[in-house]
Amino acid sequence: MNDISLNRENGTYRGRVGADMATDPGAIPILSQYLRIAVRWRWLIFGAIGLSLLVALVLTLLATPAYTASTRIEINRESARIVQVDEVQPESRSGEQEFYQTQYGLLRSQSLAERVARELRLAENPDFFAKYGRSSVYENLAGGNGATSSSAREQLIRAAAGILLDNVTITPMRMSRLVDIGFTSTDPALAARVSNAWATGFIQFNLERRFEATSYARRFLEQRLAQLRTLLEASERQLVGYASREAIINIPVGGGAPGAPSQERSLTADSLSALNAELARATAERIQSQSRLNRPGEGANAEALNNGAITSMRSRRAEAAAEYSRLLTQFEPGYPVAQALAAQIRQLDASIAREEGRVQSSMQNAYRESVARERSLLQNVEALKQGFLDQRRRSIQYNIFQRDVDTNRQLYDGLLQRYKEIGIAGGVGTNNVSIVDQAPVPSRPSHPRPLTNLLIALLVGIVVGVGLAIAREQIDETVADPSDLERRIGIPLLGVVPTSDSRDLLLELKDPKSILIESYLSVQTNLAFSTDHGIPRSLAVTSTRPAEGKSVTAFAAAYTIARNGARTLLVDGDMRSPSVHSEVGIDNDRGLSNYLSGIGDLDSLIRQVEGEPFSVLPAGPQPPNAAELLRSNRFETLLVELMKRFDHIIIDSPPVMGLADAPIIASRTEGTIFVLEARGVKARIARLALTRLRQGRAQLLGAILTKFETKRSNFGYGYDYGYGYGYGRDDKKTA
Numbered sequence: 001m002n003d004i005s006l007n008r009e010n011g012t013y014r015g016r017v018g019a020d021m022a023t024d025p026g027a028i029p030i031l032s033q034y035l036r037i038a039v040r041w042r043w044l045i046f047g048a049i050g051l052s053l054l055v056a057l058v059l060t061l062l063a064t065p066a067y068t069a070s071t072r073i074e075i076n077r078e079s080a081r082i083v084q085v086d087e088v089q090p091e092s093r094s095g096e097q098e099f100y101q102t103q104y105g106l107l108r109s110q111s112l113a114e115r116v117a118r119e120l121r122l123a124e125n126p127d128f129f130a131k132y133g134r135s136s137v138y139e140n141l142a143g144g145n146g147a148t149s150s151s152a153r154e155q156l157i158r159a160a161a162g163i164l165l166d167n168v169t170i171t172p173m174r175m176s177r178l179v180d181i182g183f184t185s186t187d188p189a190l191a192a193r194v195s196n197a198w199a200t201g202f203i204q205f206n207l208e209r210r211f212e213a214t215s216y217a218r219r220f221l222e223q224r225l226a227q228l229r230t231l232l233e234a235s236e237r238q239l240v241g242y243a244s245r246e247a248i249i250n251i252p253v254g255g256g257a258p259g260a261p262s263q264e265r266s267l268t269a270d271s272l273s274a275l276n277a278e279l280a281r282a283t284a285e286r287i288q289s290q291s292r293l294n295r296p297g298e299g300a301n302a303e304a305l306n307n308g309a310i311t312s313m314r315s316r317r318a319e320a321a322a323e324y325s326r327l328l329t330q331f332e333p334g335y336p337v338a339q340a341l342a343a344q345i346r347q348l349d350a351s352i353a354r355e356e357g358r359v360q361s362s363m364q365n366a367y368r369e370s371v372a373r374e375r376s377l378l379q380n381v382e383a384l385k386q387g388f389l390d391q392r393r394r395s396i397q398y399n400i401f402q403r404d405v406d407t408n409r410q411l412y413d414g415l416l417q418r419y420k421e422i423g424i425a426g427g428v429g430t431n432n433v434s435i436v437d438q439a440p441v442p443s444r445p446s447h448p449r450p451l452t453n454l455l456i457a458l459l460v461g462i463v464v465g466v467g468l469a470i471a472r473e474q475i476d477e478t479v480a481d482p483s484d485l486e487r488r489i490g491i492p493l494l495g496v497v498p499t500s501d502s503r504d505l506l507l508e509l510k511d512p513k514s515i516l517i518e519s520y521l522s523v524q525t526n527l528a529f530s531t532d533h534g535i536p537r538s539l540a541v542t543s544t545r546p547a548e549g550k551s552v553t554a555f556a557a558a559y560t561i562a563r564n565g566a567r568t569l570l571v572d573g574d575m576r577s578p579s580v581h582s583e584v585g586i587d588n589d590r591g592l593s594n595y596l597s598g599i600g601d602l603d604s605l606i607r608q609v610e611g612e613p614f615s616v617l618p619a620g621p622q623p624p625n626a627a628e629l630l631r632s633n634r635f636e637t638l639l640v641e642l643m644k645r646f647d648h649i650i651i652d653s654p655p656v657m658g659l660a661d662a663p664i665i666a667s668r669t670e671g672t673i674f675v676l677e678a679r680g681v682k683a684r685i686a687r688l689a690l691t692r693l694r695q696g697r698a699q700l701l702g703a704i705l706t707k708f709e710t711k712r713s714n715f716g717y718g719y720d721y722g723y724g725y726g727y728g729r730d731d732k733k734t735a
Helices: 030-040 042-062 095-109 110-119 124-132 135-142 152-166 188-245 266-291 307-328 336-430 450-475 480-490 506-511 515-527 550-563 580-582 592-596 626-631 633-645 661-667 682-697
Strands: 003-008 012-015 065-076 168-172 178-186 252-253 263-266 435-437 493-498 539-544 568-572 616-619 648-653 673-678 698-709
Touching: 003 307, 030 042, 030 450, 030 673, 042 450, 042 592, 065 188, 065 682, 095 178, 095 188, 110 152, 110 188, 124 135, 124 152, 152 168, 152 178, 178 188, 188 336, 188 435, 263 435, 263 698, 266 336, 307 336, 307 661, 336 626, 480 493, 480 682, 480 698, 493 515, 515 550, 515 698, 539 550, 539 661, 550 568, 550 580, 550 648, 550 673, 550 698, 568 580, 568 633, 580 616, 592 633, 626 633, 626 661, 633 648, 673 682
Parallel strands: 012 698, 493 698, 539 648, 539 673, 568 616, 568 648, 673 698
Antiparallel strands: 003 012, 065 178, 065 435, 168 178, 252 263
């Protein structure tokens, strides 16, 4: 069920009234809003598109055909390695993007462009400058006869290089090492020559950069090698001279790593090491001799036990002693055999004693010799120690000179090795850039491209047209659609009255199937929900300014209400510019102004119009001050008296702006209808008019949007008015 609420504090009605009330703008999708703008300003958008297409077409037809030739090259990060020798310029270890961006920058360098200009002799070609509109540059620099100085020639080369850079394009192919070098010219042969020369020049330019770096490195290394050679020879002479003066004799020690500093050992240290080893052996021998000498034994020292002769004699003595003991068991000691054995034993004992004495004597002699040898070696070692320490003190400066020699030799050997490697790498001549496809002479112009230009123009036209439409929409402050009414004006919608081509609107209102009457019947339906007792008994119809359709609306309201059998009075409250009497075809010699001035009775002023279901109270003669009459008590008395005689009173009020009449009339009626012409009044003026009515304590029921053109409306609002109000109408079948 549709409803409407009355706010008595500010005198306005808010809410939804019937099917024609304004919808919540927040519920409209943003895409629909932009689509409405596009439909509303479609002719502006179409105009922008058409103008853009026309400009593009004219420019395309007037443009001179240009041809673009393209040469494809491959750029690798590393050159082909024929020898395993590092070049002077090390391979970049940076990221792929940085390396290739550097190469693209080199392809667009000024030096490369000047190289191509020199190779193709463009500085001597006036036609080349003429093709690009630079004839004046060539004439100013070359002179009338074409003879140029060296400085002018260089300026021409730079000018030609600038033209080349303006027309060359470097296009890398994504996810590859391939790069297209394109050049655009009105001469297809020139475009191909420049493109191919650019690729060849870049390869030569890259090789020359490497060769120049190698040549510079070789020259630098030659200078440094000469300096290091002189320095090395001087340091070696200084080292040998100091060693000769200080009697420092060093013995080279082999086995060092190649390129490592030379290892040497002094003769004194070598001798000290040898004598020290001999001393250690002598000491060991002395200790051993002393140990053998002091070792205890049984009747002889321990060394005698190990002597073979002594051992043999002791064995024979033991046998003789055993035999002698056996004979004594049988014979007396005087037995000759026993005596002989006894003599033999004594002789063996003497021999053993002599041999043990000799062993003892030899051990003592060996001990004395080892002690003497140890003492002699110790003296020599001590002497060598002093000499070695003295040499160490003298070798400090020697070592300093030796380090200088070793350092200079290492530097010299390293630079010499690098010099030879650079010579080998520089002679190879490898390059990391190669031509994949040379540019053929183009057979078709690259631009202008009619289809592409028209597509671009279409897009530009759409963008410009939509932008202008949105700008116009933002600038346009008028109420164009029913959906804009509540959003911009802040008042609910009672109904929409479409524009009509009829010259007699009152006659069209009487047509039961006319769109006009159907729209006002919809307004009547909405008014029936405005109060708890239906349509308000007294209604004031006003507008912002004249000619918005308020008088027709007042007539239509009176007609539709009276057609239902209600006693209805149409009052022309616009005493300044009355119009009701002319609409219904009566005179205006007496009316409302007469009653408010106290002249005439009410019965004589109210007219019954023939053919109309309602009564009319004309405005009457124009008073000097209509507002003062409306403020009088007689106007309020008039309304009370009229309410007794009629069920509904419709007052056609003057416009709000500039006059005080409308707020006064609206404050005395039960409800006020605000009439607003579609696209006729700015929203801020309408809001100002409503503010004046609210300040006068008018009970605003809502607004009626008149002169609405459905063809220019934004679609998507509720339903299409052209369909809704014309539904079921067929002129061919109308009787």
